[in-house]
Amino acid sequence: MAKRFFIKTFGCQMNVNDSEKMAGLLRDMGYEKAQTPEEADIVIVNTCSVRAKPDNKAYSFIGNLKRLKKRRPDLVVAVAGCVPQKEKEQILRFPHVDLVFGTFNFVKLPQLLERVKREGRVVEILNRKIPEEEKLPLVDSYLENPFIAYVTVQRGCNRFCTYCIVPFTRGRERSVAPHLVVEEVKRLAERGVKEVHLLGQNVDFYGYQGTDLADLLYMVSEVEGVERVRFTTSHPAGFSERIARAIRDIPKVCPYVHLPPQSGSNRVLERMNRGYTREEYIEKVQMLREFVPNVALSGDFIVGFPGETEEDFEQTLSLVEECVFDQAFVFEYSPRPFTKAATFKDDVPKEVKNRRLQTLQELVKKQALERNLERVGKVEEVLIEGFSPKGSELYGRTADNKPVAVEGSEELIGKTVEVEITQASPFFLKGKPVTTGVRSKR
Template sequence: MAKKYYIKTFGCQMNVNDSEKMGGLLESMGYEKAPSPEEADVIIVNTCSVRAKPDNKAYSFIGNLKQIKRKKPEAIVAVSGCVPQKEREQILRFNHVDLVFGTFNFVRLPQLLERVKKEGRTIEILNSKIPEEERIPLIESSLENPYVAYITVQRGCNRFCTYCIVPFTRGRERSVKPQLVVEEARRLAERGVKEVHLLGQNVDFYNYEGVDLADLLYMVSEVPGIERVRFTTSHPAGFNEKIARAIRDIDKVCPYVHLPPQSGSNRILERMNRGYTREEYIEKVKMLKELVPNVALSGDFIVGFPGETEKDFEETLSLVEECVFDQGFVFEYSPRPFTKASTFEDNVPKEVKNMRLKELQDLIKRQAEERNRKRVGKVEEVLIEGFSPKGTELYGRTRDNKPVAVVGGKELIGKFVKVKITESSPFFLKGEPAAELVEVE
């Protein structure tokens, strides 16, 4: 009987991609995916430490694995990702954890598992560049979604925003050789993947020997079988007109940009060390919307950053009102270890953070609701990815990344379907296949 593995992933899409690669490595060793940690011989917790919430969730999940280890002592419990990269001692407090490894060395998972079997508890945390890990093939069954896949094209960060721990957990910026990216896209297309997301901590700063992100978008779009190309996460200091023109000019590149402003106050942006002003951010959004009128814009926001006044917050609200967002992810500031902001006085009361978070969320919700309402009655192209979590409707996304619940049968899964939008809400749509056309060739 084949041994089984289970991977629990916290955090960003890059962590999802790392987990998929670890799954591919395990399957190349003969392991099969288990539906639950209780049924697995190897359990991996891939952690995130960008914010306190996923950090705490990971610790809670790791603690709960103690019961499984007690019932099944031969199972290997491993913890990987950003949390052990920055605070391995915290992980080592859990005596039932057999393997601890960081963000730089998940490529050595097969060797690390062998060390655990031979030597017992193993810790390996590297703090330097790993050799072309993107050569690791993804195995079809290790993908979370058989039709949509991630390709990591850029890792690390040189920005050193004062609140962010990424430079300490993911290292300095480094870009993947474009030929490797294209090869990966081709392998994924051969496995039936139709949409790829190019991932980077600051993907706009992708540059490999003069090949930039816009160039890479053209290269990936030429891969037969890949019908949609997305990229994330953009940084306002790196986003430029060449990228916007690539979105406009390449049919396969989707009109969606995740461009986090974090704040609309120049004073707070400077304290955050973001490297741009509110005026520069607004000008880039105007440029993008002029070149790509149908583009959908999303962003991340931090409320309650140390020193944020009511006036600073009002400037964030005014930036949102001027730029208009289709989606926004709003977080209360939480100090992260090793960052410069952790030395600032966290002087915005919790109740004020809560009020600002709700007010900003409500504004973005109203904007999204108004934009989505205008889509009712229109026909949209939707890639049907599978059934919704409740299993009663199909689920997919439009080209500009709007989630859509679709009435239909399983024969539509994996197809591009023309869908007539029948209902809208702030952050998702509902629809049914348009009568005149089913699959888009």
């Protein structure tokens, strides 16, 4: 009977991509995927430390594995990702953890597991450039969704925003050779993937021997079988007219941009070391909408950053009112180790942070509902990904990343269909097909 693995992933899409690659390595070793930790011979916890919440969730999950390890001493418990990269000593306090490794050396998982068999507990945290991970196996059975895949094209960050731990856990910026990216996308397309997401901590700063992100979008879009191309996460300082033109001119590139402002106050942006002003951010959004009028805009915001006043927060609200967002992820500031902001006085009370978070969320929710109501009665192209979590309806997304619940049967899964929108809520649409199995252009 084949051994089985279970991977619990916390955090960003980059972590999802890393977990899929680790799953590919394990399947090559003869392992099969388990549905629960209780069924597995190896459990890997892939951690995130960008914010305190996923950090704490990871620690809780790791702690809960102690009982399972006690019942099954042969179980291998591994902890990977950003948390051990920054604070391996905290992980080592859990005596039931057999393997600890960081973000730079997940590609060595097979060798690390062999060392565990020979040596017992193994700890390996590297701080150097990883091998080109696009050479790793990745097929549809390793994917969270067989029709959608993430392809890492850029890792690390050189920006050193004062609140952000990424440069310390993911290293400096480095880009993957474009021919390796294209090879990866071709392999995925051959296995039925319809949509690829090009990932980078600062994807707009992708650059490899004269090839920039706009060039890469053209190259990837030429791969036969791929219907949609997305990219994330953008940085306002790196988002350029060349990228906006590529979104406009390449039919496969989706009209959706995640462009995090973080704040609308110049004073706060300077303390965050973001490298742009609110005026420059607004100019970028205006430029983008000149090229792509129907673009959907999303962003990230931090409320309660050290020193943020009510006036600063009002400027964030005014930026949102001016730019208009289809979606936004709003977080209360939490200090992260190693960052400069961790030395700042965290002087915004918890209740004030929470009030600002709710106020900003309500504003974005209002904007999103207004924009979505405009779509009722219109026909949208939706890539059907599968059944909704409730199981009674199909689920998919429009080209501009709107989730849609769709009436229909199983044969529509994996197809791009035209859907008439019948209902709208702030962050979700409902509709019914007007054609079936149609691969149509945006």
